[in-house]
Each structure stands twice: as structure tokens, then as C-alpha cells.
Amino acid sequence: MSLVLTLDPDDPTPPYEQLRRQLADLITAGQLGPGDRLPPLRQLAGDLGVAVGTVARTYRELELEGLLTSRRGGGTRVAAAGRAxxxxxxxxxxxxxxxxxxxxxxxxxxxxxxxxxxxxxxxx
Amino acid sequence: MSLVLTLDPDDPTPPYEQLRRQLADLITAGQLGPGDRLPPLRQLAGDLGVAVGTVARTYRELELEGLLTSRRGGGTRVAAAGRAxxxxxxxxxxxxxxxxxxxxxxxxxxxxxxxxxxxxxxxx
DNA sequence: TCCTTTGTGTCAAGCATTCGACACAAACGA
DNA sequence: TCGTTTGTGTCGAATGCTTGACACAAAGGA
Structure with a gap:
């Protein structure tokens, strides 16, 4: 699975928010299913050219929304679907x-x- | 003409940018025609609950794009159409x-x- | 067991944005 | 002419986002 995640440097919308929206849509649309693993913080940050903390913020917000689950050493995965x-x-x-x-x-x-x-x- | 301009406080996108996009679309779509006058800075700022400088920034950026023209005391208006x-x-x-x-x-x-x-x- | 991977947390620094207030200049209207 | 309207500019303070670096803890793999 090759995730297509992009950031528009000209968009004043904060990078963590651009990323959050894309991932939320991908998950809700079913392109990313329960249990699917997301790229490690450092890898995604390197690919997108942002700081680790920025991607961490995105993952944290999505976890608060219940869309992701994170475990140290275990990576970040799409949460088991709570709703249909x-x-x-x-x-x-x-x-x-x-x-x-x-x-x-x-x-x-x-x-x-x-x-x-x-x-x-x-x-x- | 009653402009429908809104700001979403929950959207991390800066207010000046939310406003800029709406006005740019309205102008390009022809809802606002050349010569049409926009609300004064202070009035629009008051209506939207933002600082004058925030609306001023929006007008300034749109003027740089060539969509608006501003004159002290004369208000801000939609620029004469340069293109079709x-x-x-x-x-x-x-x-x-x-x-x-x-x-x-x-x-x-x-x-x-x-x-x-x-x-x-x-x-x- | 031991090393690696990975998420989490902190920190200081820099930058952008917003705010509220104020002053100024140009156009308008009575 | 004179007061009002309006855009422009500045200022300091506050807030939020990003960065880079570092340390720590938990999970996984050899």
C-alpha cells in the first residue's frame, strides 16, 4: 500500500491539519482499514519534509478522534471500527x-x- | 446585496485566508462584479468578530492578486475585469x-x- | 537477553498570526 | 470648507505552529 499524502507549502493551513484531513478521509472512506499500519513518525516526517513533532501532532489528534491507536514500539494503526x-x-x-x-x-x-x-x- | 461571508472558528486555517478564498471565489464566479463595493474594513471586521488588521490583510492580498482596488476614503471595490x-x-x-x-x-x-x-x- | 524500532514528552528558539489601539492620509458628503 | 468615512500603517502583547534536538518507555525481532 502506497499512501499518497501531500503537503501544499503555499497553503496557509497548518501542515498538521492538512495531514489530519487527508488521513481522516482515507480512513472514513475505507482506503485505510482497521489494523492497517501507518508510516512511523520519523519516516513520514522525513518523506514530507516536516519535523517529527508535526506528524506526532497529527497522529495524536486522530487518536483523540478515535480513528487511530498508537503504541510505543508497536507503531500507529487504524483503530478497530467503532461504528459501521x-x-x-x-x-x-x-x-x-x-x-x-x-x-x-x-x-x-x-x-x-x-x-x-x-x-x-x-x-x- | 447581502454578502454571505462566514468564518469557522474551529478551522485552523487563518481567518484572513478563509475570507480571502470566499471573496476570490465570489468575484471569479461573478457574484461580485467590477465596481461592486465591499464592506468597509471596520464594518466587516465587526460583523465577523475579527480585528480590523485581519480584514485589511485579506483586502491587501486580493488587491495584490488584482481582484480588488482600494482607495483611502473611497472604500474597496472589485477591480475592473482584466480578463474575460x-x-x-x-x-x-x-x-x-x-x-x-x-x-x-x-x-x-x-x-x-x-x-x-x-x-x-x-x-x- | 539485547539491540532496534517506535511513540511520547520536553525544551528553547524562531516565526506567523491575531488582537486592540492609535495615528495618519485621502476621498467623500453636507 | 469642514467633519466624517475609509484605507493604511505602526506598535506591543499574546497565542499558536514549527523546528531541531534530546531523553525516555514500550514493543518487537534476532
């Missing part, structure tokens, strides 16, 4: 779709315009 | 749609799942 993952997965996509549509409408785009733009990206 | 707004408008939506689809695919959702989720939000 299938439901979360569906809700995540539904929320993403709703956000996208709401944002487009708020910018004055008509439903027709939105549909046209989407049909360029999706086979239908 | 119609094109920008279309490209903005196209980019938003592409980002949404790419993100969903990256999270492992199939095109079919994406279409189903969207059809719940859009009449078609």
Missing part, C-alpha cells in the same frame, strides 16, 4: 457531494451549469 | 468539479457511486 464503516463511507461521499453542490450554488451557478461541468468529468 | 470574466467563471466551476471528482476517486469511490451521490443533490 459502510455507513460512514456512504455518508462521507454524500457530504462531499452536498458540499460541492452547495458551494457551486452559492457562487451563482445554476444546476444545469453544475451538471454540465460534472458530465465532463464523469462517464454517464 | 465569462471564461474565468466557467473555468472556476470546471476546476471545482474536477477537484471534487478527483478527491472522491482518490478515496476509492467508483464513478457509479459518485454519480449516485450527486443525483441525490441535483435534479436530473
Amino acid at each position: 464503516r459502510a455507513t460512514d463511507r456512504r455518508q462521507l461521499l454524500r457530504g462531499m457531494a452536498a458540499d460541492f453542490v452547495a458551494r457551486a450554488r452559492g457562487l451563482g451557478f445554476t444546476d444545469e451549469e453544475i451538471i454540465v461541468a460534472l458530465s465532463r468529468q464523469l462517464p454517464s | 470574466r465569462a471564461t474565468d467563471r466557467r473555468q472556476l466551476l470546471r476546476g471545482m468539479a474536477a477537484d471534487f471528482v478527483a478527491r472522491a476517486r482518490g478515496l476509492g469511490f467508483t464513478d457509479e457511486e459518485i454519480i449516485v451521490a450527486l443525483s441525490r443533490q441535483l435534479p436530473s
Whole structure:
């Protein structure tokens, strides 16, 4: 499994937060399943070019959310699903779709315009 | 015209940046047209509950991008369109749609799942 | 058992952001 | 003309994030 985690240096959003969002989405979407192991702090920090403490902060926050479990020497893994993952997965996509549509409408785009733009990206 | 600008206190993204993105989108989408006046620094700062300097930073950055023009005593207005707004408008939506689809695919959702989720939000 | 890996915690330093307040200059309106 | 509005700039203080380094504890592997 090759994790695709990236940081945008031009984004004023703090790196620990950029990383947290990506991992949270990957887990909720099921790309990372319960028990899956995440990269060690030092490795991920080295790959992304940030300090160890920054990645540690991301892992800590996700553990507080119940998405990860960490053990010294044992690494950091995706927590056993407390809730039904299938439901979360569906809700995540539904929320993403709703956000996208709401944002487009708020910018004055008509439903027709939105549909046209989407049909360029999706086979239908 | 009642601007809908909001700040999420829980979002670690700096307020000046949250505001900058919203205004940039509104302008590019054409919701705010050339010559339209924006709220005075002090008024917007008061409404959003932030310091004047924070809103000033947002206006300054947008002026550097060429989207706004500011004059002492004259207020801040949307700059005269340097480029064809119609094109920008279309490209903005196209980019938003592409980002949404790419993100969903990256999270492992199939095109079919994406279409189903969207059809719940859009009449078609 | 012993060494390595790994997460956790601390620390000081630097930097960016925000805040609140104030002063100033330019445009506007009566 | 004169007072108001408005953007700009500065200042010090506070807060939060990142960095780099270090030590420590727990788990795993040879």
C-alpha cells in the first residue's frame, strides 16, 4: 500500500491539519482499514519534509478522534471500527457531494451549469 | 446585496485566508462584479468578530492578486475585469468539479457511486 | 537477553498570526 | 470648507505552529 499524502507549502493551513484531513478521509472512506499500519513518525516526517513533532501532532489528534491507536514500539494503526464503516463511507461521499453542490450554488451557478461541468468529468 | 461571508472558528486555517478564498471565489464566479463595493474594513471586521488588521490583510492580498482596488476614503471595490470574466467563471466551476471528482476517486469511490451521490443533490 | 524500532514528552528558539489601539492620509458628503 | 468615512500603517502583547534536538518507555525481532 502506497499512501499518497501531500503537503501544499503555499497553503496557509497548518501542515498538521492538512495531514489530519487527508488521513481522516482515507480512513472514513475505507482506503485505510482497521489494523492497517501507518508510516512511523520519523519516516513520514522525513518523506514530507516536516519535523517529527508535526506528524506526532497529527497522529495524536486522530487518536483523540478515535480513528487511530498508537503504541510505543508497536507503531500507529487504524483503530478497530467503532461504528459501521459502510455507513460512514456512504455518508462521507454524500457530504462531499452536498458540499460541492452547495458551494457551486452559492457562487451563482445554476444546476444545469453544475451538471454540465460534472458530465465532463464523469462517464454517464 | 447581502454578502454571505462566514468564518469557522474551529478551522485552523487563518481567518484572513478563509475570507480571502470566499471573496476570490465570489468575484471569479461573478457574484461580485467590477465596481461592486465591499464592506468597509471596520464594518466587516465587526460583523465577523475579527480585528480590523485581519480584514485589511485579506483586502491587501486580493488587491495584490488584482481582484480588488482600494482607495483611502473611497472604500474597496472589485477591480475592473482584466480578463474575460465569462471564461474565468466557467473555468472556476470546471476546476471545482474536477477537484471534487478527483478527491472522491482518490478515496476509492467508483464513478457509479459518485454519480449516485450527486443525483441525490441535483435534479436530473 | 539485547539491540532496534517506535511513540511520547520536553525544551528553547524562531516565526506567523491575531488582537486592540492609535495615528495618519485621502476621498467623500453636507 | 469642514467633519466624517475609509484605507493604511505602526506598535506591543499574546497565542499558536514549527523546528531541531534530546531523553525516555514500550514493543518487537534476532
